[in-house]
Structure formats: C-alpha cells, structure tokens
Amino acid sequence: xxxxxxxxxxxxxxxxxxxxxxxxxxxxxxxxxxxxxxxxxxxxxxxxxxxxxxxxxxxxxxxxxxxxxxxxxxxxxxxxxxxxxxxxxxxxxxxxxxxxxxxxxxxxxxxxxxxxxxxxxxxxxxxxxxxxxxxxxxxxxxxxxxxxxxxxxxxxxxxxxxxxxxxxxxxxxxxxxxxxxxxxxxxxxxxxxxxxxxxxxxxxxxxxxxxxxxxxxxxxxxxxxxxxxxxxxxxxxxxxxxxxxxxxxxxxxxxxxxxxxxxxxxxxxxxxxxxxxxxxxxxxxxxxxxxxxxxxxxxxxxxxxxxxxxxxxxxxxxxxxxxxxxxxxxxxxxxxxxxxxxxxxxxxxxxxxxxxxxxxxxxxxxxxxxxxx
Amino acid sequence: xxxxxxxxxxxxxxxxxxxxxxxxxxxxxxxxxxxxxxxxxxxxxxxxxxxxxxxxxxxxxxxxxxxxxxxxxxxxxxxxxxxxxxxxxxxxxxxxxxxxxxxxxxxxxxxxxxxxxxxxxxxxxxxxxxxxxxxxxxxxxxxxxxxxxxxxxxxxxxxxxxxxxxxxxxxxxxxxxxxxxxxxxxxxxxxxxxxxxxxxxxxxxxxxxxxxxxxxxxxxxxxxxxxxxxxxxxxxxxxxxxxxxxxxxxxxxxxxxxxxxxxxxxxxxxxxxxxxxxxxxxxxxxxxxxxxxxxxxxxxxxxxxxxxxxxxxxxxxxxxxxxxxxxxxxxxxxxxxxxxxxxxxxxxxxxxxxxxxxxxxxxxxxxxxxxxx
Numbered sequence: 001x002x003x004x005x006x007x008x009x010x011x012x013x014x015x016x017x018x019x020x021x022x023x024x025x026x027x028x029x030x031x032x033x034x035x036x037x038x039x040x041x042x043x044x045x046x047x048x049x050x051x052x053x054x055x056x057x058x059x060x061x062x063x064x065x066x067x068x069x070x071x072x073x074x075x076x077x078x079x080x081x082x083x084x085x086x087x088x089x090x091x092x093x094x095x096x097x098x099x100x101x102x103x104x105x106x107x108x109x110x111x112x113x114x115x116x117x118x119x120x121x122x123x124x125x126x127x128x129x130x131x132x133x134x135x136x137x138x139x140x141x142x143x144x145x146x147x148x149x150x151x152x153x154x155x156x157x158x159x160x161x162x163x164x165x166x167x168x169x170x171x172x173x174x175x176x177x178x179x180x181x182x183x184x185x186x187x188x189x190x191x192x193x194x195x196x197x198x199x200x201x202x203x204x205x206x207x208x209x210x211x212x213x214x215x216x217x218x219x220x221x222x223x224x225x226x227x228x229x230x231x232x233x234x235x236x237x238x239x240x241x242x243x244x245x246x247x248x249x250x251x252x253x254x255x256x257x258x259x260x261x262x263x264x265x266x267x268x269x270x271x272x273x274x275x276x277x278x279x280x281x282x283x284x285x286x287x288x289x290x291x292x293x294x295x296x297x298x299x300x301x302x303x304x305x306x307x308x309x310x311x312x313x314x315x316x317x318x319x320x321x322x323x324x325x326x327x328x329x330x331x332x333x334x335x336x337x338x339x340x341x342x343x344x345x346x347x348x349x350x351x352x353x354x355x356x357x358x359x360x361x362x363x364x365x366x367x368x369x370x371x372x373x
Numbered sequence: 374x375x376x377x378x379x380x381x382x383x384x385x386x387x388x389x390x391x392x393x394x395x396x397x398x399x400x401x402x403x404x405x406x407x408x409x410x411x412x413x414x415x416x417x418x419x420x421x422x423x424x425x426x427x428x429x430x431x432x433x434x435x436x437x438x439x440x441x442x443x444x445x446x447x448x449x450x451x452x453x454x455x456x457x458x459x460x461x462x463x464x465x466x467x468x469x470x471x472x473x474x475x476x477x478x479x480x481x482x483x484x485x486x487x488x489x490x491x492x493x494x495x496x497x498x499x500x501x502x503x504x505x506x507x508x509x510x511x512x513x514x515x516x517x518x519x520x521x522x523x524x525x526x527x528x529x530x531x532x533x534x535x536x537x538x539x540x541x542x543x544x545x546x547x548x549x550x551x552x553x554x555x556x557x558x559x560x561x562x563x564x565x566x567x568x569x570x571x572x573x574x575x576x577x578x579x580x581x582x583x584x585x586x587x588x589x590x591x592x593x594x595x596x597x598x599x600x601x602x603x604x605x606x607x608x609x610x611x612x613x614x615x616x617x618x619x620x621x622x623x624x625x626x627x628x629x630x631x632x633x634x635x636x637x638x639x640x641x642x643x644x645x646x647x648x649x650x651x652x653x654x655x656x657x658x659x660x661x662x663x664x665x666x667x668x669x670x671x672x673x674x675x676x677x678x679x680x681x682x683x684x685x686x687x688x689x690x691x692x693x694x695x696x697x698x699x700x701x702x703x704x705x706x707x708x709x710x711x712x713x714x715x716x717x718x719x720x721x722x723x724x725x726x727x728x729x730x731x732x733x734x735x736x737x738x739x740x741x742x743x744x745x746x
Contacts, residue, residue, distance in 0.1 A: 017392050019390050019392060019393045020392045020393055020396045023393045023396060023397055024396055024397060031591060032584060032587060032588045032591050033562075033588075033591060033592065033595070036566065036569060036588070039569070039573065039581075040569060045576075045577060049577055071581075071584070073577075073579060076579050077577075077578075077579070080578060097584055097587060100583050100584070101579070101581065101583060101584060103583075104580055104582065104583035105579060105580055189406075193409070196409060196412070196413055200412065203418075204418060204422055204446075204450075205450075205453060206446060206449050206450070206474070206478060207477055207478055208412075208444075208474065209477065210473050210474060210476075210477035211405060211444070211470055211473070211474060214405060214470060215405045215406075215409070218404060218405050218406060219406065222406070
C-alpha cells in the first residue's frame with residue numbers, strides 16, 4: 001500500500017513505541033477514502049483477483065491469513081475462491097468496516113475479522129496461505145513486510161504458500177523536467193530567506209544569519225534530496241533497468257531487508273540526453289512455492305507504463321545538476337538503503353554513480369544521499 | 374502559533390501519552406521553515422516587539438520566562454529590552470537553533486535556552502514575566518495555553534505579569550463562495566463512490582454498498598463539517614461580531630477553556646445577502662496587570678483585515694445550504710466548543726442558530742457540528 005507514513009521508533013533501539021506508530025502510521029488506513037483509493041487501483045486489484053481466482057487449488061478447502069486486511073477485500077476473495085476459513089487481521093478501526101463488508105457479502109461463516117496487530121493477536125491454528133498487500137512506495141517504504149514475516153514465522157504451516165511469493169526492487173536512469181522546478185523552488189526559498197534575514201535585522205534588531213546554514217540544509221533536503229512520487233512515462237526511462245533486490249517471501253528475514261545493499265550496472269539507451277536522476281519501482285509475483293506451484297503465475301508490476309499506472313507510481317531520486325549522457329554510456333551504481341533512525345518506516349538511500357562514457361572515458365564519480373519520507 | 378497539529382491523548386482520560394504528542398504535535402515546530410513562517414508574520418512580530426519595547430519597565434532588570442521559545446525571538450527581545458535573566462523553554466530540537474541565535478546576538482549571558490516541556494523542566498527561581506506566543510487557530514486550537522497556565526502556576530511570582538495579559542475569541546456571520554465548492558466536492562466524491570461500488574460489484578464480485586453510509590459520513594465530515602483556514606475580506610463579514618470568550622491570562626484555569634460555552638447575538642448588517650457560515654478569530658492584549666499596568670497597551674488582532682492579515686487567518690464554519698438574510702435580522706447563537714476525545718489539541722464545535730427576521734418572524738432553528746482539525 002503506497003501511502004504517506006510518518007514517524008515510529010527506531011529498529012536498532014528498544015521495541016517500537018506502539019502508540020506513536022499507531023498515531024502516525026496506522027491511522028491513515030482507518031479512512032475509507034484511503035481504502036477506496038487502493039481499491040480503485042485496477043492494476044493492483046486485477047493482479048490479486050487473478051492471483052487468487054486463477055489459483056483456486058491453493059484456496060479451496062484451505063485456511064488463509066490476510067495480513068492487514070483493510071476493507072477485507074483479499075479475505076473476501078479468498079473465501080469466494082473456496083477457502084474453508086479466513087483470518088483477516090487489521091490493526092485499525094477499519095476492521096469494523098471489513099466485518100460489515102464480510103457480512104454484507106454473506107461470508108461471515110468463513111471470514112473472521114480480527115482487530116489488532118499481527119504481532120499481538122493469536123489464531124487458533126496455522127494456515128495454508130498468507131495473503132497480504134504490504135508493498136509501499138519502492139516496495140519497502142512503510143516496512144510492512146516486517147509484519148508479514150512475523151505472521152509467516154508464527155502462523156504459516158511448513159507446507160504453506162505466500163501470496164505474493166516474490167518481490168523485486170528495480171531502478172533505471174531517467175530524464176525529467178522536475179529537477180528544474182525543484183532547483184528553482186530551492187533557490188526561491190533561499191532568496192526569500194536572505195530577504196527575511198535582512199528585514200529581521202533591520203526591523204527587529206535580531207541577526208538570524210547564523211541560521212542560514214541549517215535553513216539551507218533543511219530546504220535542500222526538502223526540495224532536492226527527498227524522493228518524489230511520480231508517474232513516469234516510459235519515454236523518460238533513458239536506459240536499462242536493473243534489479244536492486246530480489247526477495248523470496250517464503251524465506252526472507254528482517255535483517256535482509258533492513259539494509260539493502262547492491263551494486264549494479266545500467267546502460268544508457270537514449271542518445272544525447274540528460275541523466276536527471278533515477279526511478280525506483282517494484283514488482284511482485286504470485287508463483288506459489290516450488291513444491292506447490294501456482295497454476296497460473298501472476299505478475300504485479302509498477303514499472304513506468306502508459307496503460308497500466310498504479311497508485312504506487314515510482315520513486316524519483318533527482319540529480320542536480322543533470323549530466324549529459326549518450327547511448328552506450330555505462331553507469332556503475334552503488335546502492336545502499338537503510339531505515340531512518342527516527343522512524344523505521346521511512347528510508348535513507350546512499351546512491352553512488354560512476355559514468356563510463358561509450359568512448360571509455362570515466363567521469364568523476366559522485367555519491368548522493370536521499371530520503372524516502 | 375497557527376499550525377497543523379495532529380493527535381495526542383484525551384484530557385478526560387489518563388495522562389497524555391507524551392511520545393504520541395511529541396511525534397504528532399511538537400515536531401512541526403522543529404522545522405526552520407515553519408518558524409520562519411511565523412517570524413515573517415509582520416502583524417504578529419510588530420505586536421510582540423511593541424509590547425516588549427514600549428513596556429521596558431516590565432523587563433528592565435527583571436526575570437522572564439518564554440514558554441515555547443521556538444527560534445528564541447521573544448527571549449532575545451526580552452533580553453534586549455533589559456531583562457536581567459531570560460529562561461527560554463523549547464520542547465523540540467529547535468532549542469539548539471535558539472541557543473545558536475542567542476549566542477550570535479551576544480545574549481548568552483542573559484538568555485538560557487532550556488530544551489524540554491515546560492511541565493517537566495525546573496527553573497532556579499520564579500519569574501517576573503511570562504511571555505509566550507501560544508495562540509492557535511481560533512485561539513485555542515493546539516491547547517498550548519494549558520502549558521502557559523502550568524508555567525504560570527509553577528513559575529510566576531505573585532506580582533508577576535503575563536504577556537499577553539488577555540485573550541478573546543470572536544465570531545461573526547459571513548458570506549463566502551467556498552461552500553459551493555465544498556458541496557460540489559462532496560457530491561463529486563459521492564458520485565465517484567457510487568461508480569466505484571458498481572464497478573467493484575461488476576468486475577470483482579464484491580458488494581461494497583454497505584460502506585456507502587460510513588463513506589458518506591466520512592466525506593461529509595471532511596468537506597462540510599471541518600472548519601477551514603481562510604483569509605476573510607472584511608466585506609465578507611455580513612453582521613456584527615460578538616465575543617465568545619474573554620480570558621484573563623493571569624487567572625484562567627484549564628477547566629475554563631476545556632469547554633467553551635457561550636450564547637450570544639449577532640445582527641445582520643448587510644442587506645439581501647446569504648448567511649454562508651461563521652468566521653471565528655481572536656485577539657490578545659498586552660495590558661500588564663491592574664497593580665502593574667503596561668505603559669503602552671498593545672493589541673494583536675486576527676480579525677478580517679485587508680492591510681493586516683496574519684498567518685492565523687480566520688476559521689470558517691460553513692452552513693449548507695446558505696440562508697437568505699437581510700439587514701436587521703438577528704441571529705441567536707449557542708456555541709459549545711470542547712476538545713476532541715482522541716486528541717485534546719483538536720476541537721469539536723456545536724453551533725446552534727436561531728434567526729429572527731427583522732419582521733419578527735422566527736425561522737426554524739438549526740444546530741450543526743463542526744470539527745477543528
């Protein structure tokens with residue numbers, strides 16, 4: 001679920017403060033308007049609908065756990081596909097709407113809605129299937145997959161399957177006009193600041209000059225270093241895309257996703273263009289497990305698309321100034337994504353890039369820091 | 374300080390959850406951009422500047438406590454006006470910038486910046502003056518005055534003065550075109566919802582009709598029942614303004630402001646117009662105390678004004694549909710403002726209105742509920 005999340009506790013410290021987490025992260029999901037936004041994402045809906053109904057064998061007569069059921073849609077579909085019993089867990093008061101929806105669709109004998117955090121609740125049995133729509137912007141924003149891992153380790157039978165079964169993070173070089181706007185906004189904020197400092201000195205006798213640097217840093221971070229939501233056009237992708245991270249949902253661990261470190265190469269395929277930044281997105285697959293594969297493998301991708309946009313969009317990491325690149329240029333990328341110390345649901349990214357031109361000439365490498373807020 | 378505040382604990386329950394309060398309310402104030410916004414409000418700045426420098430007698434050689442110092446501006450002015458010692462208390466990391474600002478202005482021997490909540494910190498002595506800019510939208514939003522009361526009861530000498538000394542909430546009948554937009558937005562959201570319900574049933578086999586009522590309530594609350602920030606033009610005020618609440622900052626108690634109950638009359642002064650709602654605002658005064666009055670009484674008002682707008686604007690409570698009114702019509706208003714159970718920094722308002730036309734005819738009374746979010 002792509003949404004705006006705020007604070008929470010740090011992972012490396014003591015246990016997450018649950019009240020803070022609830023007040024800042026979970027509460028967004030208690031609004032019907034937000035649920036509707038996700039339910040209106042046809043690509044998302046089609047993928048999960050098909051993943052379930054094209055793979056009834058995984059559901060008929062089976063037990064299912066829906067982690068973060070929201071409105072209850074996945075739980076309802078699981079029941080309609082023939083599940084014997086579905087546990088639909090939801091941390092917010094949205095669970096009351098889910099319960100009403102289950103009843104209105106005559107599935108209350110199959111679907112049991114449980115209000116609570118998956119980390120806290122108890123189920124009467126282990127399940128055959130864990131289904132969840134846990135993906136945030138660029139896959140891991142919101143860190144909801146931690147909860148899915150917890151659910152899996154506690155409640156999935158040794159023979160159980162994960163829906164989705166796999167997830168991948170992708171990145172590609174892009175061009176975009178946004179950078180100019182952001183640079184202009186930043187400069188405008190700084191011009192305004194300088195006027196403000198002058199006026200405050202003149203009119204009010206207080207010299208605010210000492211705050212110019214921290215203000216500049218704060219504005220830089222906001223305008224230039226914070227990744228943006230964007231719906232990229234495929235033409236904006238100026239080179240090959242690479243897989244940053246490949247996750248097997250059956251075996252993934254939290255340490256594995258706490259820090260995502262990857263080195264990869266991208267090739268520029270558009271000639272005479274500007275490298276304005278990088279676009280990040282994800283896909284998930286519904287493949288079942290090797291011992292019990294899906295009959296119909298389904299893919300949900302959030303790659304730049306004209307016909308199949310999703311509410312996730314892509315995350316854009318801007319470079320300033322842009323670099324002139326051409327077809328055949330190679331980009332060596334070092335990628336490190338870790339969780340914000342103040343908030344484990346938000347991310348920090350260190351993105352290094354070395355450009356080797358088609359001629360063989362190496363340009364000076366650079367490394368930028370970004371914030372996924 | 375007018376700003377967007379989020380959640381917190383309920384007042385009538387156990388002690389406020391401090392971590393939640395900090396994560397949701399205080400953190401907005403840790404951004405320099407936000408401080409700058411308030412520091413750029415010339416009406417606000419002029420009022421406090423003049424209140425201090427036109428009343429040096431209250432400051433020269435005295436001790437001062439600045440509650441919620443933010444960037445430190447009031448503390449710095451107090452020192453420049455001749456205070457012997459200023460304690461500048463700030464709950465967020467903005468305190469570090471305040472400390473730097475104090476040093477850059479050579480006042481570190483007078484101004485001591487203390488990071489912490491006023492409820493928790495200790496001072497070495499009681500003070501002659503408590504100065505604070507605590508006002509939220511419509512005066513009491515954010516409930517920061519609770520903290521000022523706490524500071525007063527703990528740290529103000531029996532002879533001490535409050536800056537400001539008095540505060541009043543005002544209300545007037547208004548006309549505005551906003552209501553049409555909001556009604557259209559609400560209807561558009563409902564049309565969209567009905568299409569969504571049809572499609573979800575057709576394409577995905579799930580009947581979401583049972584959620585129509587809760588969705589409608591959620592959207593009504595959002596579009597029609599939530600008060601809006603607006604910068605009203607004086608011509609939009611179609612009748613007399615009345616004082617809802619008059620606060621003496623030296624003696625006010627929290628129970629007195631937890632529930633604000635008031636009945637008052639408003640007269641329509643514009644003929645042949647539409648009562649589209651009510652505008653709410655506040656003023657504060659710097660009068661000192663009766664035993665030790667200010668030499669120069671200063672007023673800071675946030676009433677609708679062309680030349681003197683403030684960042685607080687006014688709070689607009691919309692009526693739908695609007696009612697046709699004319700010059701000489703009288704409005705009997707019953708006003709009840711209480712704190713939101715989920716969040717003591719946000720408010721709920723019950724506003725009853727009975728219109729007596731100039732002819733003497735009484736129109737059917739109505740009562741609306743609003744949310745100050």
